[in-house]
Amino acid sequence: MAQLIVRNLEEALVQRLKRRAGEHGRSTEAEHREILRAALLGRRPRGTLKDLLLAMPPLGDDALFARVSGKSRAVKL
Numbered sequence: 387m388a389q390l391i392v393r394n395l396e397e398a399l400v401q402r403l404k405r406r407a408g409e410h411g412r413s414t415e416a417e418h419r420e421i422l423r424a425a426l427l428g429r430r431p432r433g434t435l436k437d438l439l440l441a442m443p444p445l446g447d448d449a450l451f452a453r454v455s456g457k458s459r460a461v462k463l
Contacts, residue, residue: 392418 407417 390422 403417403421404414407414410417410420412420
């Protein structure tokens with residue numbers, strides 16, 4: 387396999403890579419490989435739809451999506 391050396395990276399970028407690797411339970415090198423794969427091969431994030439929905443931050447009350455009765459509109463068929 388080929389090797390790739392990346393020089394002159396900002397320290398903040400390296401720290402973010404290390405943090406991201408830790409969040410995914412991989413080495414920094416493995417995280418770097420996965421980022422390159424995803425960027426160049428267009429991989430989708432792993433996981434189920436449920437996992438993706440659970441990862442979404444709460445942005446409001448469910449009442450915002452409540453159905454309001456009595457406010458119907460006429461529809462031509």
